[in-house]
Amino acid sequence: MFTRLAMTAVLLAATPALAQEPARESSAFTLRSDQPRAPEQEAVTFDLADLAIRVLPETKSIDAVATLTFTATAPVERLVVELDGRFTISGVQVDGAEVPPDAWANPDGRLSVEIGRTLVPGQSAVLRVAYSGLPRVAPQAPWDGGFVWSTAPSGEPWIATAVQGEGCDLFWPCIDSALAEVKRVDLHITVPSALSAPSNGRFLGIVDHGDGWTTWNWSARDINPYAIALNIGPYAKVEATYSSRFGNAFPMEYWHLKSDDPAKVAALFAQFAPMLDFFEATVGPYPFADEKMGVVETPHLGMEHQTINAYGNGYRIDLRGYDWLLQHELAHEWFGNQMTNANADDFWLHEGLGTYMQPLYAGWLNGDRYMQVELGKLHADLANRYPVVSGQPRSAGSYLDDAGPGNDIYFKGALTAHTLRMLIGDEAFFRSITTLVYGRPDPAPGNFTTVRRSTQDFIDIVEAETGRELDWLFRGYLMNAALPVLNQSREGDRLALSWTTGDGAPFPMPIEVSVDGVVTTLPMTDGRGEIAVRPHAHVLIDPDNKVLRRLDLIETYRNRSN
Structure with a gap:
């Protein structure tokens, strides 16, 4: 493996002549995620993304090679992925053969490549794209995303990606849809040797090239494309083994800036195990125990990057008795990463149910009074301008539009969940949540895989669990703007x-x-x-x-x- 990685580093350093001029700005298409997939994208499964990315802090640029493996589920004659037109594509190959420039194009950031044959169901093809350039700088991460180029207090580069609203195509060629979850991603992140690059999944080791550059290697499974993240900085790591109530054990890791106050680092890390225990007791087993539970400090507020959640809350203490950002992003390992919404119109399943875990956790820690305080704050912050669920396909980020529900996907979603729980009782409610997240009411390590859910799926699960018709409740709260x-x-x-x-x-x-x-x-x-x-x-x-x-x-x- 390391021999191949060393060769990839050489290829990145020796980029061929440019084949296409990049666009100056990201297109409107690129800046929307979860848009309808092309027919060719619906006709394949996304088996593997092998991403070799060199990050150059001095020029705020990247130089990368993406090798993508797809398997046809229907006849297909071309491969289609999304990649921001800001990048210069220097070469495209299919199954190791160079594709001539007239057989591929990337208009508006949707790259279409002629295969030269028809893939029949069950056949696979490997698409290799070499590209480089200046990725979009996030105007206000994580809400308006891209790359964050910052400087650590000790003076070193501190870099992160956050692309939920805009999508994975801001820095790698992907099918930019939650419906195109990648079965496996292998990450080879090359950075200046003085820096670290923690990322998703399992750590596979580093390669020091002896020239001031080091490649960090990671592998993750069943991952939503936007959850793949780059994190680069002068990091130190604290770690421990978590012993689960389900009988398994797995690593907990916190990658923090070396300049951080050790007492604050220790205090935050001490919250990891109790939070995990709450989620395992309330929802079910940690979904990615075969990899890790990881958190990395970032120069932006936060994001649910699977097994390497971004944390940028600055160790702030409030009256909750826990770090709300750490808890919220951890909730997304269940509500977002294990269970992914079928469309952005069902985004409340991520954010609303994830948000409800916070008042529940407050009650778990300190009693009902503290749960009620958080619920009351959520109610006071409702906008009630637009329905949380429109009944129409939406793109990621559209909930923040002028005609979108905004924070109501968090707050009204959570309050709807609470009212549902009060109506049907704890046993039926939590069994419904567990079934929604795992696809079964009895999850245990090794007996489940990731699932995709819609609002109607949740309604069906709750009605099956209770034997009651409850469509009226979801319609009254989520499909109307005004409260009853x-x-x-x-x-x-x-x-x-x-x-x-x-x-x-x-x-x-x-x-x-x-x-x-x-x-x-x-x-x-x-x-x-x-x-x-x-x-x-x-x-x-x-x-x-x-x-x-x-x-x-x-x-x-x-x-x-x-």
Whole structure:
């Protein structure tokens, strides 16, 4: 393997004459991820991405060779991948044979290569692309992504990638879709020898070329293309072995800047094991125990890069009792990496369910009061401008558009999950979550693989688990912008309640009513209910805050804050 890697380094250093002039800016197509795949992309599986990338900090450029293996599932005559037009492509090969310049093109960042034959189902082809140039600089990582070229406090280069919204094609040729998860990626990251390059998956060793450059080698399986990440800097590593409640053990690693306060590093690392235990107890076994649980300090806030989550929260301490960013990104190993949304319109399955793990963890650590505090903050921060689930295919990042739900995919998604849990009970709720994430209710190390899910999949799982029709709940919360309104009217000694949703559809959400401390549950079967109330009785609707609904006090707060 090392002989081949050394040869790759030579090839990177001796790039042939340029075959194509790069575009000055990334195209609008490139800056959208999860767009519809080309027919040729739907006709193949993505078996292997072997990426040899030299990162040159002085010029803020990369020089790379990508060797990609695909297997046809239907007849196909060309291979199609995405690669930012900013890069100069210096050579293209298929199965080791050079492809002439008139047989490939990269308009707007979608590279199409003629194979020269028809692949039939079951046949494989290897596409090799040599490219170089200045990758897009992230305007505001991780929300507006690309490369982050920074400097560590000790003066060395500190570099990271964060490309969730814009996609993997910002620095390597890929099928830029969550539906094109790579079965395996082998990474060979060549950097100045004074720097380290922690990345995804298992560490396969380093090659010091003796010329001031070193190649770091990693291999990861079943990985979403945007989760592949470069991290380069003056790192030190702390590590330990985690003993799982499922009987297996695996490494925990934190790659931090050498200049960091050792006490802060130790305090953060001490949070790894309790967080893992919470997720394993709540959802199921850590999905990538055959590789590692890894975290790397980055010059941007954070991102769920599988087995090497980006952490840039600066060791900040707040009243949660845990580092919220560390916990949130770790949640994505389950909600995002193990279970991946079928389309960006289902992105709340990543972010909403991942966000709900935070108040649950607060309660796990410190009791119900701390869970309720976090839930209340989520409610206060809702925007309720656009539905969380539109029912139409969306591109990644579109949730941040002017017509997108924005942070509601996090906050309303989490609050919807909480209301669902309060309605169906802990046993049914957590079995549904486990089944959603693993494809089975009884996951154990070695008996599951990654899955892809839609909102409808989750509805189907919950309904099968409970034996109840619950489509109305998801429609009322996620497919409407406005929160359900609980109308109240009082005549004599009768309090009448009724639900109104954004689309006027039925909403039979039961509601608890406390009258002078005595709690009664109104079934609200047809969206209506009544209860007797004595004069001057103290009435409290939903005293334990189980149900997400429009609250006047929050609307008043939000209106005065805006």
